[in-house]
């Protein structure tokens with residue numbers, strides 16, 4: 001109760017860490033809260049992380065390089081994705097009638113120009129944490145925003161602990177705002193929009209093959225043939241290993257069977273393309289990450305604060321159309337610019353940049 005922080009940043013993923021790291025150059029009274037044991041959010045397990053080339057991506061990577069002090073952006077690689085169809089490998093030309101509902105989540109992999117990253121996400125996290133001069137509090141779940149006189153006065157952590165602050169920057173999952181904000185500060189239409197936004201569980205299959213399957217590093221976009229096997233997935237071979245991902249709607253993924261079926265179908269597709277690639281000796285690792293993607297099309301104030309609460313800013317990239325690393329870095333910059341800590345020449349990608 002004794003401290004009142006200048007800034008309380010909720011969520012230590014790429015967005016929260018970037019914002020907190022920059023703010024802590026101005027004041028040490030910055031508290032960074034995360035429900036997990038460690039910082040980094042999704043970037044702790046960035047399977048198949050890619051950043052397609054775009055002017056906005058360059059700006060975001062420059063911002064990240066300034067914050068971390070490391071060179072991140074490498075040359076642009078030209079590499080078109082492949083697909084397997086009617087017994088042969090072909091250049092991927094689009095989904096046509098088989099466009100999956102999670103098309104937007106796959107869009108980055110359909111690109112043919114992306115950056116060869118000189119430093120990978122785990123190093124970004126390490127450097128951002130090193131440069132952060134405030135206090136990091138892991139295992140701290142924000143369970144409620146408490147409002148007095150039209151401003152967030154404090155948040156409750158783990159149900160009971162009060163954290164007082166002058167400014168709050170929320171970089172957690174937007175869906176949770178429906179339960180974190182007092183109902184009088186989130187209007188019914190916005191609540192409905194948030195709860196109806198489709199989010200995905202990302203299922204990842206990592207395979208250690210017995211031998212090299214292919215030395216082609218292109219992304220493979222496999223779509224399936226028979227009606228019951230249409231589970232679109234994307235994968236990449238790296239040496240004798242390969243990584244494959246697909247998406248299942250969050251509400252369906254609660255049933256482990258559904259995810260299990262999707263992974264089985266992916267394996268069938270890999271075997272169809274590369275018949276000898278999987279046998280009883282190949283090692284497989286599965287991971288399942290909920291809450292992927294989803295574009296929360298909500299209207300924030302021009303300064304990125306919550307319309308009803310002027311000292312609550314939203315840092316999550318999922319309010320941007322580009323709900324990926326680029327959208328996240330853009331949103332973090334917009335919030336910092338509004339707070340007066342970055343040049344405000346940033347475009348709001350939501351209105352300017354075409355989606356990848």
Ligand SMILES: Cc1cc2nc3c(=O)[nH]c(=O)nc-3n(C[C@H](O)[C@H](O)[C@H](O)COP(=O)(O)OP(=O)(O)OC[C@H]3O[C@@H](n4cnc5c(N)ncnc54)[C@H](O)[C@@H]3O)c2cc1C
Pocket residue numbers: 010011012013014015016033034035036039040041042043046047048049050051108140141142143171172173176202289290291292293315316317318323324325326328
């Ligand atoms: C599985 C997965 C794979 C992805 N792959 C790619 C990719 O390849 N390329 C790409 O460009 N983008 C990818 N993305 C998009 C990715 O979400 C963004 O690029 C970016 O990393 C998101 O950063 P963030 O800080 O907004 O969110 P996150 O990384 O999700 O971090 C949010 C943090 O907030 C914490 N938190 C949430 N709620 C609370 C609370 N109530 N109290 C306290 N802490 C809380 C969480 O524990 C978490 O650490 C992926 C996302 C996921 C989930």
